[in-house]
Amino acid sequence: MAYQKMPTSIKYNKQALLAGLEDVALMKNVDDTHKPDGRTFDLKPVMGVIEQIFRQTPPNMLTATSQAAVATEDKAADHASIRFDALGGLSYTIHKIACEITCKCSGGTDSHATTMELLSGTLSVYSWERKVVLALAAAAMSYGEFSLTGRLCAINSLAKSVAVLKRLPDVVEQVDALKPKFDALNNLIKAMLETTRCLIEFSHLPLDYISLDAPAMVTTQCHIPTAVYWIVNSAVTSAVQVVGQTSMRHEYHVSEACELSSSFLAQKVNSIHGLLSKQLEICMQIIDEKKSVESFRTLEHLFQTNHDDNMEIMKPIFPSKDGCPFIQSSVDKVNVETLRWKIVLLLFSDLQIREEGQLTFLSHFYEAFHEGLETTFEIVWVPIVDSNDDLINLQEKHENTILEVAAEMPWLTAHPPPHPNSTFLKYVRKEWKFENKPILVALDGQGKVTNPNALYMINxxxxxxxxxxxxxxxxxxxxxxxxxxxxxxxxxxPELRSPIGEKKQICLYGGEDIEWIRSFTSKMKEIKKVAGISMEMAYLGVPHPRASTTKKIVDTVLREKISASYPSESIRFFWTRLERMLHSLMQSRKGPETDGLQQEVITLLTYGDSGRGWAVFASAGDEMVVADGKAFLHGFTNLGYWKDEIIEKGFHGALQTGLDLLKSPDHCLKLVLPSSSIVHHVACPECRKNMKTYLLLKCCDEELVPNTAAGAAAATAGPAPDVDSGPVGQKRKQDQKAYIMAGEKEARLLGR
Incomplete structure (x- = not known):
């Protein structure tokens, strides 16, 4: 039969539920009941018992259970986590609260009045979070007793007898009709548990990292009395509804009121949980930030302090339970003690290190050099992965890749790698300037940083x-x-080995325009003949070639026997090494305008990236001249003039004089470097004024598109001021004009 109305023994003050409970006066009354006397107890075991009761109770509370099912549930239950003495003297308090709820509501007191009496009475001496835990425990006891009796009455005679006294058979018969009520009750219980956990988390916040005066803490403290009131009210309501089933008379039926009250309370408690969760999240962010700052300062102090050996550094940055934070060849675990007293090179990179070209070079270096100095230094690869993943996803997503790369490395690998958001990697990014490109930080035997990036000098x-x-x-x-x-x-x-010993001239050149290459090499053959010098030539590419261009040009140069050529890999290594020189110089020496060696590197890189071709003329001695390819072809057409100049000044002297005369104030040169290497105060190879820094977005190897968003750094120099306006400048202009006109006349004569 269907239930039509609530039993008269259970009364709910609908006006109290629907009107005025948000009133400030009510919350003040709740706050006035709070009179803690320092009485405390461990929340964890009590919450463990409460959660286990609710977790092991089926959704409809009264599902008939077989003997086999009972045995299975008993076996699956975590009995070890609950001891009979877990609650101590709290059992009496919980039983007392349960009795108060039953007696007061059976006597006609509504849930609001009962809640206020509990808060002002038994619960008044406890902290806010302990009030709700005790109220939940009382509700869980009623809930568990009712469910256990109903479920066992079919297989246990004692349970059946108790069920008869409680009139449970009548309820069991109507279990399907009561399902909406049980569902609403279970939703309320879930909301109470989640909000209670939130309150407990707030009570455990470390006040060393967040002040009670912090806005998020003040907001939370204002809402805690409200949260406690509604959780205790909900606990009373749920306990009353459960106990009410056992006191029903046959002729009374449960109406929709109980279901509606549970739904209303669940909505209310969930709303409070959402608000508290948001505030808790804000508090945790503040705490995490302060902990992060503290950890960072601790790490800073650690690296700034002198130590007896490097273990005082290695163990904190590579923590491990078994003392083996490293692997070698992706298999063997290695103890941190193997690094004691050694120079340690920490290799930081992403998982694309194989694509950077550094892995092959470092492997050759390590295998050739480490064998003789095995006891003095070691390399440790520290893989850095995407920080958007959590730690579990990191291990699952990148584990195979890390092991694959580690298998190709003869040195050690940090495994598992530090979390991307760890303080250590934050320190690496800030202090050692890691920006996804490999760096090699050198630490001496005492753990002191001796070089923030030794990769350049090793190259x-x-x-x-x-x-x-x-x-x-x-x-x-x-x-x-x-x-x-x-x-x-x-x-x-091989082609260039003998010329150096024989003191011949050598010309290294590069460019991506095969027609320019043909014209340049042809002109050089004419110059060699006119000047009467012996010269060997070799193609050496450009710093940042377009896709597949280098190999095609190398093949063409060799096929047409234009000149000798370096292999594609050697070309790449040459320009990479040259860029490393610039990085190393800027890292170890200051003042590019006064540093001749640094300026020579900048000049060669700039001409190499000019798109107009470049050339280096050298001999076995100290003389070496770098030339812009287009300017060279434009100006060095007067072979007769060249011959006279060479006789007077020598080959390199004549070459340098001609190049100086060809320099024009109207020029545009660029120096392209990776975005992690943005530098300032770079002098232009032509006019020596500081080059301006722009940002380029490199879309692919085909082109560089200007963009101010991000990308590679390109230092460019536009037209220089008119530095030739004085008498000396006018004389220079006249010499330059005469030189070019003589070259053009010679070209016309040769054309005839």
Whole structure:
């Protein structure tokens, strides 16, 4: 039969539910009941019992249970997590609250009055979060007793007898009709649990990192009495509804009022939970930020402090439960102690390190150099992955890739890698300027940073870079000279080995226009004949070639026997090494305008990226001249003039004089560097004024499109001021004009 009305023993004051409960006066009354005396208890075991009761109760509370099902549930239950002495003296308090709820509501008191009596009585001496936990425990006890009796009455005679006394058989018969009520009640219980957990989290916030006066904390504290009132009210309502089923007379039926009251309360508590969750999130952000700042400062202090050995650095930045935070060849676990007293090179990169071209070079360097100094230094790869993933997703998504790359490395790998949002990697990005391009940070045997990026110097000097410190890098630059054997170190080809020893001239050139290459090499053959010099030539590409261009030009140069040519990989290595030189110079030495070596590197990189071709003329001695390809072809047509100049000044002297005369105030040059290498105060190779810095967006290897958003850094120099306006400048202009006119006349004569 269907139930039509609530039992008279359960009364709900509808006016109290629907009108005035948000009134400030009511909340003040709730706040006035709060008189904590320091009484406390551990929340965790109590919440554990409460959650287990609600978790093990089926949605309709009275589902008939078989003996086998009971045995299975008992086996699955986590009995070890609940001890009989878990609650201690709280059991009496919980039982007392449950009795108060039953007696008061059975006597006709509405849920609001009962809630206020509990808050001003038994619960008044407890903290806010403990009030709601105790009220929930009382509701859970009634809930569990009712459900357990109804479920076991079919298989247990004792349970059946108790069920008869409680008139449960009548309720069991109507279990399907009561489903909407049970669903509403379960939704309310879920809302109460979630909001209670939120209150407990607030009570455990570390006040060392957030002040009670913080806006989010003030807002939360204003809403806590409201939250406590509605949770206790909901606990009373749910307990009354459960107990009410056992006291029903046969002729009374449950109306929709109970279902409506549960739904209303669930909506109310969920609303409060949403507000508290938002405030909790704000508080946690504040706490995390302060903890992050504190951790960062601790790490800063750690790196700034002198240590007896590097373990005081290695263990904090590579924590591990088993003391083995590294793997080698993707298999063997390696103890952190193997790094004690060693120089450690921390290689930071993303997972695309194989595409950067550095892995092959470093592997050759490591295998050739590490064997003899195995006890003095070690490399550790620290993979840095996408920070948008959480830690679990990181391990699942990138694990195979990390192991694949690690298998190709002869050195150690940090495994698992540090989380992208960890304090250590924040430090790496800020202090060591990591921006997705590989860097190699050198630490000495005491853990002190000796070089924020030793990758440049290793690329340039290889084993000569040991012990990889900035001091060693500066010392190497002090002894370096701008010679051919220095800039082509590691990229030699057979055709150029004998000329150096025989003191012949060497010409290295590059460009992406095959017609310019043909014209240039043809002109050089004429110059060699007129000047009577021996010269070997080799093609050496450009810094940032368009896709597949280098290989095509190399093939054409060799097929047509235009000149010798470096292999494509050697060309790439040459320009990469040259860029590393510039990085290294700017990292270790200041003042590009006064640094001749640095300016020579800038000049070669700038001409290489000009799109007009470039050339370097060198001999076995110290003389070396860098030329812009287009200017060279435009001006060096007067071969007769060339011959006279060479006799007077020598080949390089005549060449340099001609190039100086060809320099024009109307020029536009660019120096293209990766976005992580934006530099300032770079002098133009032509006019020596500071080049302006722009941003380019590199879409592909085909072109560079100007854009102010992001991308590669390009330092450009436009027309210079009219520095030739004085008498000296006028004389220079006259010499330049005469030189070019003589060249044009010679060209016309040769044309006839």
């Amino acid at each position: 340039i000097w290889e084993d000569g870079a040991y012990p990889f410190s900035t001091a060693r890098e500066e010392a190497l630059w002090k002894t370096a000279t701008w010679k051919l054997d220095f800039i082509v170190h590691g990229v030699d080809i």
